[in-house]
């Protein structure tokens with residue numbers, strides 16, 4: 481799986497983030513080489529990033545993320561028509577955001593290494609309720625051709641253990657953007673456990689049909 485570097489601006493749109501959302505303790509899981517934590521924290525935020533890739537040396541991680549950005553650009557250039565360009569405008573703007581996010585991530589990783597915690601779902605190295613909000617960009621559901629129903633349920637329950645609210649984007653499989661076959665059964669299971677799960681529209685679409693996020697409020701917030 482590639483270690484990609486989406487930007488703060490993309491995250492804002494994926495997760496319909498408000499200034500109130502950003503005022504709390506936020507977990508970016510799995511953050512990869514995203515610039516979200518770097519930019520949010522420079523603006524006074526309290527974001528922690530977690531990813532299994534953070535057990536690597538910064539140089540190796542930077543090289544992997546740079547390679548991912550180059551490969552991503554090549555794929556997009558070859559399959560431009562498969563995507564909706566209204567949010568980015570151009571491939572150049574898309575590329576510019578990825579490069580800036582990667583630079584912000586690498587600089588912040590050196591300055592604030594404690595922000596970047598090695599860890600993997602479904603077993604995160606954080607206390608119960610450590611965060612107000614957990615964001616998951618391009619891992620859950622995106623990789624449902626790799627991770628199965630049981631893994632998704634365990635991963636979401638773990639995220640709901642460490643955060644009071646969890647948001648996931650996108651809700652389609654990577655590549656052709658197929659629907660996730662076990663999505664409704666995962667949501668039913670979360671609701672059975674008392675969590676409040678909702679699928680809501682967001683102001684972003686790139687993969688066709690991927691303009692919704694999942695938001696889940698943990699059962700204890702309504703208790």
Ligand SMILES: C[S@@+](CC[C@H](N)C(=O)[O-])C[C@H]1O[C@@H](n2cnc3c(N)ncnc32)[C@H](O)[C@@H]1O
Pocket residue numbers: 481482483484485486509510511512513514531532533599600601602616617618619
């Ligand atoms: C496609 S990248 C997304 C990175 C970033 N969120 C973004 O949107 O650019 C997926 C990330 O998931 C991480 N990952 C892979 N397996 C994982 C697991 N079991 N638990 C948590 N993260 C995982 C990878 O290391 C990779 O950085």
